[in-house]
Amino acid sequence: MDKHGAKIVSVFSCKGGVGKTTTVLNLAGIYSLMEKKVLIIDMDLNSGGIAVSLGVDATKSIFNVVDDMSNNRFNTISNYIANYNENIDVLAAPKDPRDAFKIDSKYIDLIISTAIYKYDVILIDTTHILSPITLKVLDKSDSTLFMITNDPVDLKNARSMIAIFEDTEKKNYKVVFNQSKDTGKDYFTLFDIKTIIKHNIDYTIDRSFYIKDIDKYVIDKEILTLNKHIRLIKKGDVTRLTKIAIALLDKKKNNTRSEVA
Numbered sequence: 001m002d003k004h005g006a007k008i009v010s011v012f013s014c015k016g017g018v019g020k021t022t023t024v025l026n027l028a029g030i031y032s033l034m035e036k037k038v039l040i041i042d043m044d045l046n047s048g049g050i051a052v053s054l055g056v057d058a059t060k061s062i063f064n065v066v067d068d069m070s071n072n073r074f075n076t077i078s079n080y081i082a083n084y085n086e087n088i089d090v091l092a093a094p095k096d097p098r099d100a101f102k103i104d105s106k107y108i109d110l111i112i113s114t115a116i117y118k119y120d121v122i123l124i125d126t127t128h129i130l131s132p133i134t135l136k137v138l139d140k141s142d143s144t145l146f147m148i149t150n151d152p153v154d155l156k157n158a159r160s161m162i163a164i165f166e167d168t169e170k171k172n173y174k175v176v177f178n179q180s181k182d183t184g185k186d187y188f189t190l191f192d193i194k195t196i197i198k199h200n201i202d203y204t205i206d207r208s209f210y211i212k213d214i215d216k217y218v219i220d221k222e223i224l225t226l227n228k229h230i231r232l233i234k235k236g237d238v239t240r241l242t243k244i245a246i247a248l249l250d251k252k253k254n255n256t257r258s259e260v261a
Helices: 020-033 050-054 064-071 097-102 107-115 132-140 151-167 188-195 215-221 226-232 237-248
Strands: 006-015 038-043 087-089 119-124 143-148 171-176 203-205
Touching: 006 020, 006 132, 020 050, 020 087, 020 119, 020 143, 020 237, 038 064, 038 107, 038 132, 038 237, 050 087, 064 097, 064 107, 064 237, 107 132, 119 132, 143 151, 143 237, 151 171, 151 188, 171 188, 203 237, 226 237
Parallel strands: 006 119, 006 143, 038 087, 038 119, 143 171, 171 203
Antiparallel strands: none
């Protein structure tokens, strides 16, 4: 485990349904195969799906962490963690979405700091709503994967978000074009998309990674990249995703722009 603490990677978008949660889980699977200790934090506080997707016991959640911290009952983050396998742990979103409004963004620093030396990678799934909590997560992240799709509304919002990133001098993000989501939408070419968002596309998840029966894997509580059959029939896609996962651990690469088709 890195003595400097975990690499913090957030996955963000300006629209729901673009594949954030699936990407977080797939990255967690790849890091698990690399024998990295991973914590997934579900910061989609109103409607997070990490615990359900993995079938873990989410008796306690981020809300319980914050409630105990604010009332001097907090001892160790391990008391709130659910285990998926020997390498992947989960800090779940609140079961009751009303509890999301009781979580102050000031606790994000504390939550991360209590876990950072226990893991190699902390993966944070976010909501598409630009709330104070989301802003804090983006600020704390070493790297952010900013996901977009071939959707007019998504691209319009992405252009605005990238303008905000540039205005605030945020540079540690990578634009990920997810072609495997809504594969029937071919409104714009790659050139069109780059022109619309006024930014390069750093990584592409190819349409060949579309999984027709993906709900089966969710019901079975499986991570795609940990499934041997998926790794076999989608070998090229998993390899490309593995390259992204490795690049996210490389500080030098995170400071450069690279386009991967």
